[in-house]
Amino acid sequence: MNYLPGVEVGARRLLEHVVPGAEDSEGWRTGVTQAVVTSGKREKHTKVLIPGHVYAYQLALTNPLLESITVTLNTRHTMLSGLVDNPEEFLDVWLPHQEVHIGAFGETSDEATKSTTVTQAGRNRWVEEEESMTKVAFFVRLDERLPKMLPAGIRNLDVNFDLNLVFTYTAEEEYDNTASAGNRNPSKPGESAALFDSTKGDGGRPQPSSTSIPELRKVEKTFSFDIRVKLGEIFTGEQLPM
Numbered sequence: 001m002n003y004l005p006g007v008e009v010g011a012r013r014l015l016e017h018v019v020p021g022a023e024d025s026e027g028w029r030t031g032v033t034q035a036v037v038t039s040g041k042r043e044k045h046t047k048v049l050i051p052g053h054v055y056a057y058q059l060a061l062t063n064p065l066l067e068s069i070t071v072t073l074n075t076r077h078t079m080l081s082g083l084v085d086n087p088e089e090f091l092d093v094w095l096p097h098q099e100v101h102i103g104a105f106g107e108t109s110d111e112a113t114k115s116t117t118v119t120q121a122g123r124n125r126w127v128e129e130e131e132s133m134t135k136v137a138f139f140v141r142l143d144e145r146l147p148k149m150l151p152a153g154i155r156n157l158d159v160n161f162d163l164n165l166v167f168t169y170t171a172e173e174e175y176d177n178t179a180s181a182g183n184r185n186p187s188k189p190g191e192s193a194a195l196f197d198s199t200k201g202d203g204g205r206p207q208p209s210s211t212s213i214p215e216l217r218k219v220e221k222t223f224s225f226d227i228r229v230k231l232g233e234i235f236t237g238e239q240l241p242m
Contacts, residue, residue, distance in 0.1 A: 005071060005102065005167055006062035007227055010135065013040030018054040020141050028054060028141055029094055034125055037137070049159055049234045052144030056137060057231065063102040063132045069169040073098045073136070076162035076226065084149045092141040093161050096126045105132045140231060147236040159231040166224045172216050 017039070018031045037056045049055065063069050073095055080087035126137035142159070150157065 004064070004223075004225065005069065005165065006060075006064065007163075007165070007229075008060045008062075009045070009229060009231070010058035010060050012043050012045055012232070013037060013056040014043055014050075015040045015054045015056055015139075020052060020054055020143065026092070026094075029096075029139070032056070032094075032139055045232050047232070049142060049232045051142045051146045051234060051236075053142060055140045055142075055231070057140065058135045058137055059229070060133060060135050061100065061102055063134075064105055065169055066104050066106065067170050068104050069102050069167050071100050071102060071134075071168075072166040073100070074164040074166070076164055078161040079158060083151065084146075090143040090146040090149060091159070091161075092143075094139045094141070095136070096138070097136055100127055100134045100136050101129065102134045103129065103132050142234065146234070150236055155236050157234050157236055159234055160228050161231075162226055163229050164224060164226050166222060168220060168222045170218050171221050173219050174214055174216055176214060 015032065015036055017036055018028055020028050032054070040056055043055075059073075061071055075093050075095060078087055078091045078093065080091050084090060128135040140159070
């Protein structure tokens with residue numbers, strides 16, 4: 001059984017009313033509101049990305065487990081690492097909400113509603129929770145200077161970044177609860193709390209016996225893995241393709 005969360009990049013919108021800002025300024029983030037995102041122009045992922053603009057995406061995370069999980073998202077390197085100096089100045093990936101809850105697989109609508117009600121308390125508006133899927137928004141700023149900063153000869157460039165996911169889940173494990181018979185109270189009249197071994201010449205001293213009692217316990221586990229998130233392609237030539 002695959003116990004890794006499913007990850008898929010969803011809808012893309014061009015936020016025409018957000019001013020990207022200059023260099024490594026993060027001021028553009030204050031212009032990203034729910035209304036601006038909703039009114040953004042929906043685009044196909046096959047359409048080229050235009051430097052000098054801000055784009056909104058949704059990351060859909062699916063839980064294959066029968067219990068809810070928590071996932072923490074951390075951005076890593078972008079495709080600009082090694083190509084330009086200070087790559088974060090030219091490609092800025094912003095995840096407003098990095099820790100998300102995902103309901104159990106096969107959860108009913110009523111159960112999902114109850115789960116969402118609890119976990120949505122104080123949550124960021126950029127998170128949508130549905131049964132065994134959670135959608136989280138993220139935003140990408142492409143600096144208008146990017147084409148000029150790339151090495152000569154690069155006309156088309158795939159835009160992507162590495163994303164680290166740390167997910168925490170609960171699992172049942174079997175373990176042996178080994179109890180010394182000498183530490184247990186006799187359950188019947190006349191039951192001995194220890195056994196005597198007369199074959200070892202120990203003068204009849206009591207020898208403790210152990211009883212293995214298999215039990216199940218729930219333990220919290222954490223697992224981490226990396227993926228590459230593909231956002232589209234930018235055209236770095238003088239003219240955009242028709």
